[in-house]
Amino acid sequence: MNTLQNTISISEHLIEMLCIPFEGTIEPIIIGNTLQLGPLVGIFTAGFTESLLRPIGDRSFMFANLIAENNQKNSFIFVFGTHGIDWENETIQGYFFTNKRWIKEVVPFPTVIYNRLPNRKVEVHKSIKRVRQKLEKEYKIPWFNPGFFNKWDLYLKLKNDDSVAQYLPKTLKFNNFDTIEELLSKYHFVYVKPENGSLGSRVILIRYQREEGIYYCRYRDFETNRLQKFSTLQSLINHVFRNMKIHDFIVQQGISLIRYEHQPVDFRVHTNKDALGKWHVTVIAGKIAGKGSTTTHLNNGGRVKTLEELFDQEKAKRIHEKLSTAALKISESLDRQVDGHIGEIGFDIGVDKDETIWLFEANSKPGRSIFSNPSFQENDKQIKKLFLEYATHLSKQGNELEASMK
Template identity: 65%
Template sequence: MIETFQLQTHQSGDQLVLVPEQFALPRTVEYISFGSKKLPCQLISISGLQNEISISSSLAEQLCIPFGGNISPYIHEKTLYLTPLIGIFTAGFTESLLRPIGDRSMLFANLIASNSSQNNYIFVFGTHCIDWESEMIYGYFFTSERWVRHTVPFPTVIYNRLPNRKTEKHQHVKSVKQRLQSEYQIPCFNPGFFNKWDVYLQLTQSSDVSHYLPKTVKFKNFDDIEQFLSDFQYIYMKPENGSLGSRVTNIRYAREEECYYCRYRENGTNRLKKFSTLESLINHVFKGHRLEDFIIQQGISLLRHKQKPLDFRVHANKNGNGIWEVTAIAAKVAGKGSTTTHLNNGGEVKMLDELFEKQIAEDFRTKLSNAALQISKVLDEKIKGHIGEIGFDLGIDQNGKVWLFEANSKPGRSIFSHPELRKIDSHMKHLFLQYATHLAKTNLTEVVLK
C-alpha cells in the first residue's frame, strides 16, 4: 500500500517544508522535487501534523505545483520527492475541455479518478503540449469531476497510451517519445504495440514457453498455405500488426469436395464462402492487402460451448514491486459464424464458473495463470523497454493443452463489461499507479548507476 499525505501550502519561509515528526529527520533532506523540477529546501519536523506535508507558497510556485492534493512522497539521495508526477502520453485531442481526448476522455477520467485518493498528480498530454524551451508541459488533469488544464514540469514517469499503430509509427510521435526517454531519462512503460511475428520469434527461443505456440510462419508464397493445409485440419491467416481480430481469416481444405472453405469478416458481417481454388480465395478475400504482411498459423481444435469455439482472455499486470501477477481471466465464446471470439464479431464474455464444473474451472484457471505468468516473464526479458501490462488470448484444446494465440501490450477492456469483472478492473487501475510509483523510484537508482 502506498503511504499517502495531503499536500498543502503556507506563507512563511521561502524554502520551508513542514512534515510530520515521524516522516524524516530534517538533516537527511536538502532538496525537494516535483516532476523534473528540483530546488533547495529546509525540512522541519512538526509534531502536530497528521498525514500532511506543507510547503511554502513560494516553493510551490517555483516547482509549478498546480494545486494541493494527495501525494505519495519518498526520499532518495537527500531529496524529498513529493510524488510521482505521472504523464499519460496519447493522441487524438480535441478543442473541448469537456472531452479533451474525444471518446476516450471517460476512459482516462476513470483511471485518474480511481487513483486520486493516493496521487492527484496524474495528467494526460500529447506531443503538442510540450514546450521544450522551458521544459514544461500543459497537461489535462481530471479533478472535482471535470477536466482542467495546468502547466507542469516534465513528468517523473510516462504511461504510453498511444491509441493505434499508425499514430505510434508517426515520425514526430516517435521522436518526441525518444527524446523524453533518452535526453531527459524519463522511464516510459508499455513501449509499443507488439508485432505478432516478432513475439513468436522471441518466444520460440525459450524452452519454458515455446510449447504454448501453435506452428506459425510468415507468408512467403502460396506453397506455405498449401503445406499448412496439408498438415492441419484448418489454418488462420492474420495480419502481423492487426488488432481486435481485424482481417483474421480461417481457411479449410475439404478433400472430399476438392475445394476451399473460408470464414472471414466483410463489411461488418461474418462470411463463409466456398472457393474452387486457393488462388480465387486469395484474390477475393485478400484483395487490396499485402500477403507479405500476414502470418499463417496452425488451427487448434478448441473447447466448445454450445457448439461454438471458445478461448480465454488473461490479463497480467506488474504490481508495486515490479512483479507480474494475473489480474483477470475470462472466457470468450465465438459469435455465430465468426473466425474469432472478439466481442465486436459477436463474441460473448463468460466467467469460467459459468461454463465448467468447479474443479475443471479451477484446473483451467491454474493452467491459464501459469502460462500467462511464464510468457510475461519471457517477454519482459526479451522486449526492450518497461512493460506494465499484457493481455493474452489463450486457448485450451480438446486434450486440455494451453495454446497462445496472441499477446497484446495495450489490451482492450471489453471483457470488463461482465459484472463480475468490474471490481477486478478497479484493482487493475490501482496497479497502474503502484507500478508507475515503483518505476519512478527504481529509475532514480538506475540513473545514478549510469
C-alpha cells in the same frame, strides 16, 4: 514539519513555483539530498479534441476512470500529447481529471510516462518517435509500455525459449500458396492474420474439405461475417486477399477449441506488474465467438463470461491454473526479451478439447472490452491499482538513477 501528523506543509508561493496543479495528499520521496513530491505520472497519447468535456475523444472515459480510481493515492496523474510540451521551460500542459471534470494545468515533466498511443500508425509517426526519444534518452524519464507487439517477432522470440515454446501453435510467414497448403495438410484448417493487426481485424479462417475438394473461407467483410467456398486455393487468395499485401500476414495452425453452446471459446488473460515489478494474473475472461465469426472479439459479435459461468467448479479451477501458469511464464519470457519496461500484457489464449494451452496473441496495450461484464469490476480496480504501483516503482528507480549520476 509537523512530527505529530507526519506531514509537510508548503507555502502557496512554493506551490506556484513547483507547478503543483491542485491541493492534495502526495507522498514525499527522499533520494539522497533531494525531496521529490510525487510521483507525477504522465499518460502519453494522441487524438486530442478541442472539447474539455471529451478532450481525448471516445477514450476520455477510459482515462477518466483510470485517473479517478487513483486520485486519492498520493500521486498526480495527467494525460498529455506532443502539442502540450514546452521544451524551453521543461513543462507540459496536461489534462487532469479531478472533481468529476477535466481541467488543463501546466506541470513539470513527469517522473514516469505510461505509453497509451492509440494505434500503430500514430506510434511510428516521426514527430511522436522524436518526442519519445528526447524524453526517454535526454531527460531519462522511464517509459512503460513499449510499442505494439508484432506477431511474427513475438513468435520467433517465444519459439526460442524452451520454457514457453510448448504454448505456440505452428506459425509461418505467408510467402506463397505453399505456406497455406503445408499447414492445411497437417492441421485441416488455418488462420491467416496480419502481423500488426488488432481487434480481430482481417483474421481469415481457411478450411480444406478433402471429400469435396473445396476450400472454405470465413472472414469479416466490413460489418458482415462471410462464409465462401472456392474450388482452388489460388482463386480464394485472388478474391479474399485482392487488396492486401500477403507478405504482411502470418499463417497459424488451426486449433479445435473447447465450446460453449456450440460456439468456440478462447480466453483473455491480463497480467500486470506490482510495486516490486513482479507479475500477477489480474483477470481471466472467457470469450465466446459470435455466430459465423472467425474470432471471439466483442466487435464481431462475441460474448464475455467468467470461468464459473462456462464450467463446473472443478474444471473452472483447473483451467484457471493452466491459463495462469502459461500467462505468467510468457510474461516473464517477454520481459526478458523485449526492450523497455513492460507493465501489462493482454493475452488471447486457447484451450483445446484435451485442455492443452495455446497462445494466439499478446497485446502490449490491451483493450478493456471484457470489463463490460460487471463480474470483472473488482479485477478492473486491481488493474488500475497496479498501474499506479508499477508507475511509482519506475519513478523511484528513475530518480535513484538520476541521483547516482549527479
